Amino acid sequence: MKKIFSLVVIGSVLIVLVAATAQAQLPGTAIRATIPFDFKVEGRTLPAGNYEIRRINDDESIGLLIRNVDDKHDKAMFETEPVQMRAISGKDVLVFNRYGDVYFLSEVETAGEQTAREVYPSRSERQLRREMASNQLEPEAVSVVCN
Numbered sequence: 001m002k003k004i005f006s007l008v009v010i011g012s013v014l015i016v017l018v019a020a021t022a023q024a025q026l027p028g029t030a031i032r033a034t035i036p037f038d039f040k041v042e043g044r045t046l047p048a049g050n051y052e053i054r055r056i057n058d059d060e061s062i063g064l065l066i067r068n069v070d071d072k073h074d075k076a077m078f079e080t081e082p083v084q085m086r087a088i089s090g091k092d093v094l095v096f097n098r099y100g101d102v103y104f105l106s107e108v109e110t111a112g113e114q115t116a117r118e119v120y121p122s123r124s125e126r127q128l129r130r131e132m133a134s135n136q137l138e139p140e141a142v143s144v145v146c147n
Helices: 002-024 123-134
Strands: 030-035 039-041 044-046 049-055 063-068 075-084 093-099 102-109 115-119 140-145
Touching: 030 093, 030 140, 044 075, 075 102, 093 123
Parallel strands: 039 102
Antiparallel strands: 030 049, 039 044, 049 063, 063 075, 075 115, 093 102, 093 140, 102 115
């Protein structure tokens, strides 16, 4: 009887955790961040400002939309792929690759998730990465903690 009760309790806890995770990943849920520098995503340069990122749909190859909260014309849609993080983040974080004074959105980490969303690098980012590698340099990772 104790084993059955333990299994029911563990099952209930797992269901609650899965439901909380699904809620954080719903298409209407937004991550908000103040980005203090111009950056590139999907071939577009977006100015520094207040942004929100939302899922476009429930598809596993998650497409995301980033848009400037103050200027609706500054937006871009982009696709990501899942990557496992070493530790679960307690906050939403945007990670950028910095090449000199040029920033590219690289990863979106959602609080409470062990899987982050990695942004596919653009042609220009791949070119900058090759140039830096030929000089034995690597891009700097810059993290912006979301509001």
